[in-house]
Amino acid sequence: MISFVRRAIAxxxxxxxRQAIVFVASSLLLADFALSSLIVAKVPYTEIDWTAYxxxxxxxxxxxxxYENLAGGTGPLVYPAGFVYVxxxxxxxxxxxxxxxxxxxIGVAQRVFVLVYIANQAAVFAVYAACEVIPPWAxxxxxxxxxxxxxxxxxxxxxxxxxxxxxxxxxxxxxxxxTLGSIVLSLGISVKMNVLLMMPGLLVLLVGGTSLGxxxxxxxxxxxxxxxxxxxxxxxxxxxxxxRAFELGRVFSHKWTVNFKFVPEDVFVSGAFAKYLxxxxxxxxxxxxxxxxxxxxxxxxxxxxxxxxxRALGGNLDGVxxxxxxxxxxxxxxxxxxxGIVFARSLHxxxxxxxxxxxPLLLWSANRVPVVVKLVILVxxxxxxxVYPSTPTSSGIxxxxxxxxxxxxxxxxxxxxxxxxxxx
Numbered sequence: 367m368i369s370f371v372r373r374a375i376a377x378x379x380x381x382x383x384r385q386a387i388v389f390v391a392s393s394l395l396l397a398d399f400a401l402s403s404l405i406v407a408k409v410p411y412t413e414i415d416w417t418a419y420x421x422x423x424x425x426x427x428x429x430x431x432x433y434e435n436l437a438g439g440t441g442p443l444v445y446p447a448g449f450v451y452v453x454x455x456x457x458x459x460x461x462x463x464x465x466x467x468x469x470x471x472i473g474v475a476q477r478v479f480v481l482v483y484i485a486n487q488a489a490v491f492a493v494y495a496a497c498e499v500i501p502p503w504a505x506x507x508x509x510x511x512x513x514x515x516x517x518x519x520x521x522x523x524x525x526x527x528x529x530x531x532x533x534x535x536x537x538x539x540x541x542x543x544x545t546l547g548s549i550v551l552s553l554g555i556s557v558k559m560n561v562l563l564m565m566p567g568l569l570v571l572l573v574g575g576t577s578l579g580x581x582x583x584x585x586x587x588x589x590x591x592x593x594x595x596x597x598x599x600x601x602x603x604x605x606x607x608x609x610r611a612f613e614l615g616r617v618f619s620h621k622w623t624v625n626f627k628f629v630p631e632d633v634f635v636s637g638a639f640a641k642y643l644x645x646x647x648x649x650x651x652x653x654x655x656x657x658x659x660x661x662x663x664x665x666x667x668x669x670x671x672x673x674x675x676x677r678a679l680g681g682n683l684d685g686v687x688x689x690x691x692x693x694x695x696x697x698x699x700x701x702x703x704x705x706g707i708v709f710a711r712s713l714h715x716x717x718x719x720x721x722x723x724x725x726p727l728l729l730w731s732a733n734r735v736p737v738v739v740k741l742v743i744l745v746x747x748x749x750x751x752x753v754y755p756s757t758p759t760s761s762g763i764x765x766x767x768x769x770x771x772x773x774x775x776x777x778x779x780x781x782x783x784x785x786x787x788x789x790x
Contacts, residue, residue: 654776
């Protein structure tokens with residue numbers, strides 16, 4: 367019996383034990399499906415954005431194509447066309463505006479979002495299994511957030527749909543399906559633009575690890591997907607669509623910010639604050655690109671550019687592509703996304719879904735950090751996201767823990783798969 371327990375513990379601690387990962391992941395999916403269904407059945411619904419979503423797509427279904435005339439109770443429609451199609455499908459499924467905003471319609475929509483949540487979890491597990499970085503037992507951490515369950519199955523935010531598509535794209539990129547992955551990522555962007563936070567990392571991967579033709583094909587597919595999805599609006603009221611759906615300059619209310627409540631409101635809404643955050647964002651992205659993402663071929667400055675032109679002229683890609691392990695691909699994309707989170711001017715409660723599922727991989731990649739410290743960081747971040755409304759103290763702790771995590775990432779990680787290949 368003791369030897370059996372020891373073997374079981376050893377397997378649960380082995381990130382390369384595929385059988386253990388499949389068993390744990392399958393068990394967690396079943397348990398999480400049951401838990402999410404129980405949450406829908408037992409936790410009372412509180413209205414936030416669902417009615418507004420139905421009102422926004424009601425205008426589209428009624429024939430309106432001018433984005434300036436599409437609005438709901440919380441304001442104008444500010445999401446790209448993919449959002450309109452996803453929630454139009456839900457609109458028909460729940461029986462229209464009146465029935466869809468009743469208790470019966472909301473219950474139907476919540477059960478659909480239980481499936482969206484499980485699909486998201488399955489995509490995340492596929493990404494983590496390919497990475498072989500975190501042990502099977504730590505997959506449970508990916509199911510442990512109260513706030514994430516609320517975002518997906520109670521509130522039915524579009525953030526969950528966008529991120530489920532984003533994680534599917536990451537899984538495809540890990541398998542070097544660059545064009546298909548870019549189409550799926552573009553679908554995620556079309557539901558909510560936060561997925562764009564992965565784009566800097568994706569550009570480094572595409573330009574650094576594929577031929578010129580493949581990188582152009584992947585980027586072309588990404589752009590073409592946006593054009594096809596937006597065609598009904600681009601062919602009728604293009605200016606209104608682009609200005610509303612892809613508005614980058616919105617200033618969120620200081621009242622609801624989770625991360626910068628300790629900053630005075632006049633500073634929070636100022637252009638100077640936004641400028642300094644953007645500069646910090648760009649600086650850290652370039653630092654990570656130089657020190658980590660492009661380290662296999664001499665750094666971002668200037669070997670990356672020089673090697674790209676060699677590859678464009680038909681140079682050998684084998685050495686660079688061999689360094690693109692699934693762990694490297696996921697970490698580049700997740701780090702790119704996380705830097706955007708750290709330097710975002712305002713994070714609202716549903717935005718937790720933008721990066722919650724990336725945190726274990728980011729922390730476990732810092733393999734010199736003790737496991738207990740990683741777990742403490744995850745607990746602190748979760749607690750901060752569950753303080754409602756946020757306070758100067760909670761947001762101060764929140765930003766501090768994010769910066770500590772960013773420091774761990776900047777300190778570097780060891781890609782065990784790549785290291786193993788080099789030593790063999």
